[in-house]
Every structure is written in C-alpha cells, then in structure tokens.
Amino acid sequence: MEFRGDANQRIARISAHLQPSFTPQMEAKNSVIGRENCRAKGGNPGFKVAILGAAGGIGQSLSLLMKMNPLVSLLHLYDVVNAPGVTADVSHMDTGAVVRGFLGAKQLEDALTGMDLVIIPAGVPRKPGMTRDDLFKINAGIVKTLCEGVAKCCPNAIVNLISNPVNSTVPIAAEVFKKAGTYDPKKLLGVTTLDVARANTFVAEVLGLDPREVDVPVVGGHAGVTILPLLSQVKPPSSFTPQEIEYLTNRIQNGGTEVVEAKAGAGSATLSMAYAAAKFADACLRGLRGDANVVECSFVASQVTELAFFATKVRLGRTGAEEVYQLGPLNQYERIGLEKAKEELAGSIQKATAVTQTTSCFLAKRAFVLPAKKSCGGFGGLCFNRRALVLKSKRPFSCSAIYNPQVKVQEEGPPESLDYRVFFLDGSGKKVSPWHDIPLTLGDGVFNFIVEIPKESKAKMEVATDEDFTPIKQDTKKGKLRYYPYNINWNYGLLPQTWEDPSHANSEVEGCFGDNDPVDVVEIGETQRKIGDVLKIKPLAALAMIDEGELDWKIVAISLDDPKAHLVNDVEDVEKHFPGTLTAIRDWFRDYKIPDGKPANRFGLGDKPANKEYALKIIHETNESWAKLVKRSVDAGDLSLY
Known part of the structure; x- marks a missing residue:
C-alpha cells in the first residue's frame, strides 16, 4: 500500500514520540504541528513548553499536568534517561498538546529550539538529613549546562527554575545568560x-x-x-x-x-x-x-x-x-x-x-594529572609505591589511558577461613592492589575485569577495600563467613580503578548515593573462571540496583574469549543470544537477601537494563570518582589507597 505525502506526514507526527532521534521542524511554514495550527482554549494559539528533567520524580508528574494545560500547544520532554517512555505515556492523554520526547545531551538543542517557556526540574532530590544547600555541588553543574542550551537555542524563552537550591541556581543561570549575552532578568524566574x-x-x-x-x-x-x-x-x-x-x-x-x-x-x-x-x-x-x-x-x-x-x-x-x-x-x-x-x-x-567561574561539569569528560615521582617500580608507567599512587610522568590519566597488566595471584591462609586472602603480585613479585594498580581500560571499549566470585559458587568474596593492597577475601558478618543462599550463575567481580562515591547522589536513579565500592561486573560467558582472574571484557548493559538506599551498579559484560563474544555488542544482542539472562540477573540480585529475612532490593531506571552507551558513561564517571579518591581530593575514610 502506498501512502500519500500528507498521510506519511501524519504517521510520522503520531509516532515521533517513540523515536527520540526524530527532529521535528516545529517552525516550518506549512508544518501541521506549528503553533499557528495548535489552538488553545478560546481559539488562541497555544505555547511551546519544554520540561528539562521530564523523567525525574518531579518531571513525570509535571509532564502530566502540563499536558493537561489548555494553553500548551507543544510539549517537549527532555531527560538523559527514560524520556521516550514518559513521552509515550503522556502522549496517550486526549488533550490538545502535541508531545515530543528528547533523550540525552545530543538532543538537548532540538528539545529547546523555538520554546516559549522552559521549565527545569532536573537535578538530584533531597534525602533525609540533606538541606537544599547540600545539593548545591551536585545540581549546579546540571543547571549550568542546561541554561547554556537555553541561551543558545531559545534565548527569548521564559525560564522557570525548580532545581534546588533555587537560592543559588537562579544566580548561576543568570551568570550563564550574561556570559552568552542573552540575559533578561524579567525572564528568569525561580519557582517558590x-x-x-x-x-x-x-x-x-x-x-x-x-x-x-x-x-x-x-x-x-x-x-x-x-x-x-x-x-x-x-x-x-x-x-x-x-x-x-x-x-x-x-x-x-x-x-x-x-x-x-x-x-x-x-x-x-x-x-x-x-x-x-x-x-x-x-x-x-x-x-x-x-x-x-x-x-x-x-x-x-x-x-x-x-x-x-x-x-x-x-x-x-x-x-x-x-x-x-x-x-x-x-x-x-x-x-x-x-x-x-x-x-x-x-x-x-x-x-x-x-x-560560575568554573567550566561546566555535567557529563563532561575530564582527566587528571598525578604528580611525577622518579623512583617507582611497576608496569606500564604505573607506580606501586604503597605511599602514593603516581605516574612516572605527568601524563593525563582517565578512561582513555591504555596499559597491559601482567600480574599473578598468591593465596594466603586456608580457603573458607577468616584468614584467607588472594593477593596480587606484579612482575617483580611485589604486592599490588587489584583495585588501584590494575588499569581499567585496554582501549577500544575493552576493560579489565577482576573475578571475585566464580560462577556456580556462593561464597561471598570481595576486594577488601579497607586493607593494604586490597586483597580479595570472604566477606563476614558478626565474625562469620558470608555465603549467598544459592549459587550465582555468572562470574562476578569488579572493575578496577572505579569507585561509587558515597557523597554523590545520582539524579538519574532517585538521588541515591554510591555504595563506597568499586563498580560490580556480571560476566555472562560460558566459562567458569577462578578467583583473581583478570579478564578482558566489553560492557553490554547496566543495571541500577538500589540496596538499602545505596546505588550499586551492575555492569553486564562478556569476556572477549567467549565463543559468543563476537555476537553481542549491546543490550539488544544479549536478549537475542542470551534470552532471559538480563531478567535472571535482575531477579537474582533483587531477591538474594530475602531468605535472610531482608527486603528485596530495587532497581532504578524504570527497572530495566540501560544500554551499552549508558554503561560506558557509568564506567567513565566512576573512574573519575576513583581518580579524585586516589588524589585525595575527597575524604577516603577507612578505604585503603595502597
């Protein structure tokens, strides 16, 4: 069947909210969804409204309420995650506003172009014990970046700023607009x-x-x-x-x-x-x-x-x-x-x-430089001196740095005892930290993964983040060794040189704070590995587990030497070649505490796995957090940096 041009246009318009990459030409002269053809109550043209942070706790309800407003002709819903879902949901309401969804930083400009009113609820919500000012360091960068987009794409729009602390975010927005030459004090309104x-x-x-x-x-x-x-x-x-x-x-x-x-x-x-x-x-x-x-x-x-x-x-x-x-x-x-x-x-x-004197930090890629030190042993330019983690030269270190680790493991103490430890040694036989000294990245989207718990086992092994050289040991509770209630079905362990910062509240996952540990990996390959194995893996997906209010990322990955590794490159491939695996992983980690009388864990991001791109973003951000930790830019507490 062939559709006429106007029919194709109608179909594209109706389905556009399901395609975040779709860029509607809202101001086209003959556009069927132009403002002149979108009538509000009383027959007057309606207004174009954008909500930045539409998938958040405030944003979802706000999106619903603005869809109900008869003065809105066009509603743009933007967020860095889950925007298509919120858009599809809200778009089914039989009210006059046309709804479009926009996902991620690359679509921010499309979301903002031509808007009359921009509402910004984006940011981290408050948690018990937090004041609005506690949120300042987290939300300031988010607001700054979004307002830079407003200044570029809709400088004449009225801006309603909700992101806390409003007492500081409004002045930040004003400085951004001044710098861009678009500041109109009458159009910047903090919502109280x-x-x-x-x-x-x-x-x-x-x-x-x-x-x-x-x-x-x-x-x-x-x-x-x-x-x-x-x-x-x-x-x-x-x-x-x-x-x-x-x-x-x-x-x-x-x-x-x-x-x-x-x-x-x-x-x-x-x-x-x-x-x-x-x-x-x-x-x-x-x-x-x-x-x-x-x-x-x-x-x-x-x-x-x-x-x-x-x-x-x-x-x-x-x-x-x-x-x-x-x-x-x-x-x-x-x-x-x-x-x-x-x-x-x-x-x-x-x-x-x-x-406002600093540059935007929202989803920006940064590197840090560790100080030089002349006498330092190790491989690939990485220092294993217990006193400090440094580089031989002032080369930037970030997720893009490439090293090839050559390590072996050494067991001390009898297995399944309180004294059991798995230490890591460099080529000269010196102890090194699997967390700090084994490099994260091998380049081209390939990362090192350290096995703590082999598949088909249930002893709860983990890196001892509070001990020198952070060996792998069996976790304890009240002086007793801990075991899972049933075997884990995948190889499980950590990404080195990552850290989930407990002072960082994640605005995309209910404002949850990091769990103070390296990022966890669930490796889905067919081979049972050994404790201390260092595998080359490629990330495929990410699950945002919430464990007693703390965010505990699970990166789903596969070892490069697995027979199916060439078949899977993103979350959709996992469903195709490992059907049911993502659901099984989620359910396993959701329910494993229930036999001990504890409540089930929860998952953010709509209870669904995020894609590879999102997993890479998490790895990058937690690598940056680790960098701040080893530089002592943040309080290490009881964590060992040796």
Whole structure:
C-alpha cells in the first residue's frame, strides 16, 4: 500500500514520540504541528513548553499536568534517561498538546529550539538529613549546562527554575545568560510556589478555612530561614498568637524536610512540587497570553533589598516578570526574620558566583594529572609505591589511558577461613592492589575485569577495600563467613580503578548515593573462571540496583574469549543470544537477601537494563570518582589507597 505525502506526514507526527532521534521542524511554514495550527482554549494559539528533567520524580508528574494545560500547544520532554517512555505515556492523554520526547545531551538543542517557556526540574532530590544547600555541588553543574542550551537555542524563552537550591541556581543561570549575552532578568524566574502553597495550606488549617480562600505572601528565598511567610499580610486578614506565628513559620520553612523524613529515604516532595510548578507555569502562560493581574511569588532579580535576587510577589506578563512588588509593612517578627533571611541568601548568591567561574561539569569528560615521582617500580608507567599512587610522568590519566597488566595471584591462609586472602603480585613479585594498580581500560571499549566470585559458587568474596593492597577475601558478618543462599550463575567481580562515591547522589536513579565500592561486573560467558582472574571484557548493559538506599551498579559484560563474544555488542544482542539472562540477573540480585529475612532490593531506571552507551558513561564517571579518591581530593575514610 502506498501512502500519500500528507498521510506519511501524519504517521510520522503520531509516532515521533517513540523515536527520540526524530527532529521535528516545529517552525516550518506549512508544518501541521506549528503553533499557528495548535489552538488553545478560546481559539488562541497555544505555547511551546519544554520540561528539562521530564523523567525525574518531579518531571513525570509535571509532564502530566502540563499536558493537561489548555494553553500548551507543544510539549517537549527532555531527560538523559527514560524520556521516550514518559513521552509515550503522556502522549496517550486526549488533550490538545502535541508531545515530543528528547533523550540525552545530543538532543538537548532540538528539545529547546523555538520554546516559549522552559521549565527545569532536573537535578538530584533531597534525602533525609540533606538541606537544599547540600545539593548545591551536585545540581549546579546540571543547571549550568542546561541554561547554556537555553541561551543558545531559545534565548527569548521564559525560564522557570525548580532545581534546588533555587537560592543559588537562579544566580548561576543568570551568570550563564550574561556570559552568552542573552540575559533578561524579567525572564528568569525561580519557582517558590510550593512555599506559598504550603503556607496557604498550613494557615488554612489553623484558621479552619479552605486553602483556596487563603493567600499568604512568602518572600526571601527557597531554603530554610530564607523562606519568610508574611503572616501579617494574610488574606483574609487574620490575627495569630505568638505561638501560632512561631509554629506556622517553622512548619512552612521546614515543609520540605517534613516530606523527606516522612518518605524515609524514598524521595522528596515530588508531587506537591510538580503541582506548584504547574501552577506557576500556568501563571506564566497566562501572562504570555496577555491576561491582566497575574501575580505570583517568585525568586527573581530584584531591587527590593540590597541583594541581587529576592523572592517576592511579581506581576507576570508577555515579557516575564514585568513588575516586582515591594514587601509592604512588616511586623517586628518579620523584620527580624528578614535580616536572617538576607544573611543566609547573601551566602547562597555568593556561592553561585564562585561556581560560575568554573567550566561546566555535567557529563563532561575530564582527566587528571598525578604528580611525577622518579623512583617507582611497576608496569606500564604505573607506580606501586604503597605511599602514593603516581605516574612516572605527568601524563593525563582517565578512561582513555591504555596499559597491559601482567600480574599473578598468591593465596594466603586456608580457603573458607577468616584468614584467607588472594593477593596480587606484579612482575617483580611485589604486592599490588587489584583495585588501584590494575588499569581499567585496554582501549577500544575493552576493560579489565577482576573475578571475585566464580560462577556456580556462593561464597561471598570481595576486594577488601579497607586493607593494604586490597586483597580479595570472604566477606563476614558478626565474625562469620558470608555465603549467598544459592549459587550465582555468572562470574562476578569488579572493575578496577572505579569507585561509587558515597557523597554523590545520582539524579538519574532517585538521588541515591554510591555504595563506597568499586563498580560490580556480571560476566555472562560460558566459562567458569577462578578467583583473581583478570579478564578482558566489553560492557553490554547496566543495571541500577538500589540496596538499602545505596546505588550499586551492575555492569553486564562478556569476556572477549567467549565463543559468543563476537555476537553481542549491546543490550539488544544479549536478549537475542542470551534470552532471559538480563531478567535472571535482575531477579537474582533483587531477591538474594530475602531468605535472610531482608527486603528485596530495587532497581532504578524504570527497572530495566540501560544500554551499552549508558554503561560506558557509568564506567567513565566512576573512574573519575576513583581518580579524585586516589588524589585525595575527597575524604577516603577507612578505604585503603595502597
């Protein structure tokens, strides 16, 4: 059957959300999905909206809510993982907005081109014990990179910034736009609407009113004491006792913490934040449409105080925040609170200014240089001196450096005893660390893999990361040797020169922190290996296991000498030539703790294996983390660096 040109165009348009590589020409003169043909409520052309971080905890709910907004004609959903799935899901809703999905850094520009409004919830969520400012080092680089894309592709768009800490990310975004020559302070809006929603809700509870009838201005910032509810200006006018003022102020300031603790490590305030973000975005769209008297609170460039940025009421219009309102009369309690807020805000803004002096760190490839040392033994230029891990020359070391290890193993102590150790020796017979001294990469996407647990065995062997030379030993619990409840069906071990940083929260996997160990490998070849074998493997997939809240990556790989190695090069090949293996691996690691009375482990990334490209990204990032560790740029704690 032959389709006419217009039919082909319709088919392509309908299925485009399932093809992230598809680049729609949204501004083409005769485009069937151009803005002039996408009518919003009342027959007016709708607006083009992009959500950056659409597959995250906030982003998914926000995507749903924006798909429901009648003012949206075109909705672009961008993320570094799972964007096609969210896009397909949301696109089935029978509302007017056309939905397109974009996956990964290479498609960021396509996601942003021609947008009227860009909403950025991307970043790591809060965990118990974290403040918004604890997130600063993690989210700053993400925001910086995304705003660089905005400056390039849609410099006239209004930007709603949700990524915490807003008190710092908004100034960072401003500096990015200034550097690009596209900064318009009226168009950069930090979203503080959730503080207002909480204030309205909590005050309504005290007054016995419907929250929709209450309006509480919340000024200052969007973290802790910088959140200042002006209870003296509540509508309808109300009076509060000093105890009520103290209670309400504290609860409003700590509303986010209340949710984080209630979720017990399972997330932050994603649902209420998505609601608040959608409410604020709707206000921005109504302003763009030309509606009168659209007023919301927002963290913006301001002259209300001596600070460069401050949250207060703003009037939204066609050019963004067209008017910034003054604070109005404050009572004594609020004046004291204002001074505290300004002091804290000044530090957050200054911190942001310092960050903008550095280059973007989001998914960037970096190398480090270890200091030179003249007297040092080892192979391939790598030093095995116990005092420090250095190179013979100042050559950059990263995932692209190539070495060929020549090591042998030496067993000490009887097997299946507390004293049993498997040490690694270099060519001269000196002990070396399998974790630190055996190189990660052999080039061309091939890596070294060290076997800790041979297939069809169940003794829980692991590299002793807290002992000199990090030998392989059997794990213990309460002085007893540990065993899996049943045999493991694959060769299992570690990637050398990688480290899952326990201070790094992964924004793509529920904000989970690393487990403080090297990255694990599940080798699916047919041969049973021996403890201490060093294999050349190629990665095929990655599983994001979450073990008691910690992220524990499992890289699925195959040894190059396996008979089927030439047949498998990515996750799809595993399903074809090793059917059911990926599911079996996931299920094995999910359930192995259940016989011991512990809950099952979970998996991020939609409970599915990521592809080879993603696995390589994980290897690269954890190699960089290891580099910082051995340089002592981060606290090693009890880990041995020898």
